[in-house]
Amino acid sequence: MERSNVFGVVLAGGIGTRMGNVEKPKQFMEIGGKPIIVHTIEKFAVNSEFEKILVLSPKQWIKHTQDLIKKNIPNYDNIVVIEGGASRNETIMNAIAYIEKEGLLDDETIIVTHDSVRPFVTHRILEENIRYAKEFGACDTVIPATDTIVESTDHKLITNIPDRSVMYQGQTPQSFKAKRLRELYESLTPSEKTILTDACKILVIKGDSVHLVEGEVSNIKITYPYDLKVAESLLGGM
Numbered sequence: 001m002e003r004s005n006v007f008g009v010v011l012a013g014g015i016g017t018r019m020g021n022v023e024k025p026k027q028f029m030e031i032g033g034k035p036i037i038v039h040t041i042e043k044f045a046v047n048s049e050f051e052k053i054l055v056l057s058p059k060q061w062i063k064h065t066q067d068l069i070k071k072n073i074p075n076y077d078n079i080v081v082i083e084g085g086a087s088r089n090e091t092i093m094n095a096i097a098y099i100e101k102e103g104l105l106d107d108e109t110i111i112v113t114h115d116s117v118r119p120f121v122t123h124r125i126l127e128e129n130i131r132y133a134k135e136f137g138a139c140d141t142v143i144p145a146t147d148t149i150v151e152s153t154d155h156k157l158i159t160n161i162p163d164r165s166v167m168y169q170g171q172t173p174q175s176f177k178a179k180r181l182r183e184l185y186e187s188l189t190p191s192e193k194t195i196l197t198d199a200c201k202i203l204v205i206k207g208d209s210v211h212l213v214e215g216e217v218s219n220i221k222i223t224y225p226y227d228l229k230v231a232e233s234l235l236g237g238m
Contacts, residue, residue: 005109006130007099007178008044008053012037012065012116013084013091025061026222027116028068032235036222037065038072039119044112045073047126054098055116056084056091089185092199096178107179110134113199114173117222120234125173128213133175136211140200142168143215171215174199184208 012027027037044053057065065081082098084091092113099105110133132139145167151160184206200210222231
């Protein structure tokens with residue numbers, strides 16, 4: 001069978017401080033009787049386009065993550081848990097380094113990077129990310145902003161209210177040709193790296209185009225305790 005050059009990259013490197021005083025990272029908290037991260041990995045595992053699914057975890061949680069996958073996901077042979085980095089983008093670079101070490105990195109290799117705490121990503125979103133990344137080199141999943149966006153540079157007074165009709169809220173996946181992403185990341189100055197909020201900004205800073213993929217309002221990121229209740233409701237309605 002011909003090898004695919006598409007890799008799922010599930011970012012589970014964070015420890016979720018905004019969830020409050022919890023003993024474990026938020027990706028391991030349960031919704032619908034299963035850890036959030038398992039729901040997320042399942043969405044990737046049923047898609048045959050992925051050569052491998054790389055799960056990037058804090059070092060001390062690697063074994064726990066491996067055990068959860070073995071327990072909950074049948075046919076987990078193409079799922080690999082590796083250590084994340086100090087930041088989101090360093091974590092993505094670790095994934096690219098693993099692909100290269102396995103001898104699977106070339107100019108057309110695609111990575112579909114996704115938050116481990118967005119368990120409601122749809123098959124359509126994943127498919128479009130793969131297709132657009134192959135065609136355009138990079139894409140970002142977004143939804144139109146429904147609220148007015150207010151800018152305040154001093155966090156006290158309004159400095160700008162942008163036109164909402166051209167504003168979008170970023171979700172994930174964010175997908176890229178892996179070699180190009182790494183090349184651009186390595187060309188950034190230390191000061192440029194400090195202003196990065198996500199991987200797409202690497203391309204925007206460097207003038208590469210990033211195509212938009214239409215997200216879903218239900219593709220929520222579970223960040224706060226309230227989000228757990230929303231997630232349970234979404235699961236109940238599916």
